[in-house]
Amino acid sequence: MKNITFSQATLEAMEEEMNRDQSVFVMGEDIARQGGIFGQFKGLPDKFGFERIKDTPISETAIIGSAVGAALAGMRPVADMHFADFIGVCMDEIFNQMAKVHYMFGGQKTVPVVVRAPDGIVNQAAAQHSQCVEAWFGHIPGLKVVIPSNAADAKGLLKSAIRDDNPVIYFEHKGLFPIKGDVPEGEHLVEIGKARVDREGVDLTIVTWSMMTHHAAKAADKLASEGIKAEIIDLRSISPWDKEAVLKSVAKTGRLCVAHEAVKQGGFGAEVVATVAEEGMDYLDAPIVRVGAPFCPVPFARPLEQAYRVTADTIYNAVKKIL
Amino acid sequence: MEAPKITKFASAVSVREYGKDRLEYFYETMLKIRKFEKTVEEKFLGGEIPGFVHLYIGEEAVATGVMSNMSHKDYIESTHRGHGHTIAKGADLNIMMAEIFGKKTGYCKGKGGSMHIASFEIGMLGANGVVGGGYNLAAGAALAQKMQGKKDISAVFFGDGASNRGTFHEAANFASVWKLPLLFVCEMNEYASTTPYRTATSVADIAQRAYGYDMPGVIVEDGNDVLSVHEAAKKLIEYIRAGNGPAFLECKTYRVKGHFVGDPEKYRTREEVQRNIDTRDPLMLFEKKVTEAGIFAHNELTAIQARVDGQIADALKFAKESPEPDASELFKDLYV
Numbered sequence: 001m002k003n004i005t006f007s008q009a010t011l012e013a014m015e016e017e018m019n020r021d022q023s024v025f026v027m028g029e030d031i032a033r034q035g036g037i038f039g040q041f042k043g044l045p046d047k048f049g050f051e052r053i054k055d056t057p058i059s060e061t062a063i064i065g066s067a068v069g070a071a072l073a074g075m076r077p078v079a080d081m082h083f084a085d086f087i088g089v090c091m092d093e094i095f096n097q098m099a100k101v102h103y104m105f106g107g108q109k110t111v112p113v114v115v116r117a118p119d120g121i122v123n124q125a126a127a128q129h130s131q132c133v134e135a136w137f138g139h140i141p142g143l144k145v146v147i148p149s150n151a152a153d154a155k156g157l158l159k160s161a162i163r164d165d166n167p168v169i170y171f172e173h174k175g176l177f178p179i180k181g182d183v184p185e186g187e188h189l190v191e192i193g194k195a196r197v198d199r200e201g202v203d204l205t206i207v208t209w210s211m212m213t214h215h216a217a218k219a220a221d222k223l224a225s226e227g228i229k230a231e232i233i234d235l236r237s238i239s240p241w242d243k244e245a246v247l248k249s250v251a252k253t254g255r256l257c258v259a260h261e262a263v264k265q266g267g268f269g270a271e272v273v274a275t276v277a278e279e280g281m282d283y284l285d286a287p288i289v290r291v292g293a294p295f296c297p298v299p300f301a302r303p304l305e306q307a308y309r310v311t312a313d314t315i316y317n318a319v320k321k322i323l
Numbered sequence: 324m325e326a327p328k329i330t331k332f333a334s335a336v337s338v339r340e341y342g343k344d345r346l347e348y349f350y351e352t353m354l355k356i357r358k359f360e361k362t363v364e365e366k367f368l369g370g371e372i373p374g375f376v377h378l379y380i381g382e383e384a385v386a387t388g389v390m391s392n393m394s395h396k397d398y399i400e401s402t403h404r405g406h407g408h409t410i411a412k413g414a415d416l417n418i419m420m421a422e423i424f425g426k427k428t429g430y431c432k433g434k435g436g437s438m439h440i441a442s443f444e445i446g447m448l449g450a451n452g453v454v455g456g457g458y459n460l461a462a463g464a465a466l467a468q469k470m471q472g473k474k475d476i477s478a479v480f481f482g483d484g485a486s487n488r489g490t491f492h493e494a495a496n497f498a499s500v501w502k503l504p505l506l507f508v509c510e511m512n513e514y515a516s517t518t519p520y521r522t523a524t525s526v527a528d529i530a531q532r533a534y535g536y537d538m539p540g541v542i543v544e545d546g547n548d549v550l551s552v553h554e555a556a557k558k559l560i561e562y563i564r565a566g567n568g569p570a571f572l573e574c575k576t577y578r579v580k581g582h583f584v585g586d587p588e589k590y591r592t593r594e595e596v597q598r599n600i601d602t603r604d605p606l607m608l609f610e611k612k613v614t615e616a617g618i619f620a621h622n623e624l625t626a627i628q629a630r631v632d633g634q635i636a637d638a639l640k641f642a643k644e645s646p647e648p649d650a651s652e653l654f655k656d657l658y659v
Contacts, residue, residue, distance in 0.1 A: 025470070051470065056497070057493070057496055057497060057500060059493040059496065059497060061459055061489065061490055061493045062459050062462060062490075062493035062494055062496070062497040064459070065458070065459020065460050065462065065463060065490065065493075065494070066459050066460070066462045066463030066466055066494075066497060067463060068459075068460050068463055069400075069448070069459065069460035069461055069462060069463020069464040069465075069466070069467070069477075070463035070464065070466050070467040070470075071463070072398075072443070072448050072460065072463070072464060072467075073398065073448075073463070073464040073467030073468060073471075074467055074471065075466075075467045075470065075471075077463075092453055092456065092490075093456075093459060096452075096453050096456065097451075097453075097456060097460060101441075101449065102656055102657075102658075102659070103434060103656050103657050104431060104434055104435050104439045105430070105431045105434070105435055105439065105441040105443075105449060106429070106430065106431035106432035106433075106434050106435065106656060107432070107655065107656030108430075108431070108441060108442075108443050109441075109443050110659050141657060142657060142658070144658075164659075165659040166658050166659050
């Protein structure tokens, strides 16, 4: 094991996969000369040159569209979105082109593209630089969606995403980049679609992902001090998602809380909850609770942002109602 | 370096400069498109073809003239009006027709239909149901060709309507700044769906827009003359293959049929359409040229027509007799 940041873990994944496969290349805004606005591409041009680490025009549509075209012509592009919020600019290229080419053309060609999308609230970045939009993509057949919470999964899921012949949206929370974690030495892959049990417990299941896993852990610590053992399931993949792991845990604990940073209304938590209601109602000893952001854009001013944010306390207070 | 120019193609190619085989290829390709489309129209109106169908009738010279300069290693991105491009690129008529009929034997196993035909083995990367959806995919294919050190090119076809999509401008800048081997082919057919192009487009000659992206643009005033299109495309494709970056070809043509089969066409007069058919039909122009020059006798043309009729009849028979996909194939090819 080595202890490195989430950001370094993604760099290792990129470097290993680019060494392994010459058809892998990266393009995005500010990634080569600047190293990515969060430093997540630093040093790659020195190793692979500007031909494989490409600074693009500020043209998200061209970035994603050309990634799809390059994939059809035999490359394995990784496209960086700068901020997940900008993905709206190239939505047609994602949901009408990238997601559909393989199916609509009868399986003639695969589209091995990875879209890296830094999301989430950091540094009061306000309405257009803070959002979590993973739920949009869980609604699109043909895409895979992954969303790691720690350095080891960041590396293992990015490597798996690059090797996957399907298009994968890779959400990486901006607040996670500097957080260190243990990453296994050598080849480390994480299977897409498999959840991770972050901690075991018997009294309550908290299903969560990305940065919210850390808030859930704090809430679980507080509950533990009161003698309540919460089990935390870090989903890691939004599509496909590990229904079995969730149902298995709820069968054991009888109580479910789903927590995410994204807006609660229509969030992916709704899908998790609906599935448990359909397929695991008998397991439940208490009503389900959902924790998510209010139905409101992310505000700028500190008191407003604090009022908006989902934290460990939000999760703690919510689960106390069903215990 | 001198800035690339936007020029009008001087139509000075004599039909005598071509071998008879080459001329027969032009004629047969245009005929295949025309007769294929007539059959699709008839079967759609007869209720045998479902979905939406957009016909290429009247624009055959563009696809034929451009694609005659390309091989299967070159890529194209097509449009919702894509049957002509697909045929000119060398697609199998049987498999195409089967796809349009929604049959398992079609190019996309019946999952695509008229607006989503692709054949990667011949370099046809797909028709696109989203107007302006192809530019950036073509730019990416061209980027791959360049990164792989190939001499092949990509081309993207689009109409005057699609020239107003922002996707064009992103792809044009992208291709120009990276000198990608990409040919933009604008089929100026006068109507953006149902809107006359000059009521919705800032320039009379859409090729003028190439100037802003520092790429050469050529306007073929008679985009229904297959020889003019062929020659203009040939020069631009040579320029692109030499590594100079993208180029823009605008062919002035005319959409003889409505936007889709069933379009009531309230935005134009029957007289306007008939005038174009009578004076600008690409097949008629070609037949006139080759017979007046004494290269083909009428009966030779009739023999080619009969041959193509046979191919279309075979395609129709193949499509009709092919099985539909089984419902169990619903999830097949969703993920790898």
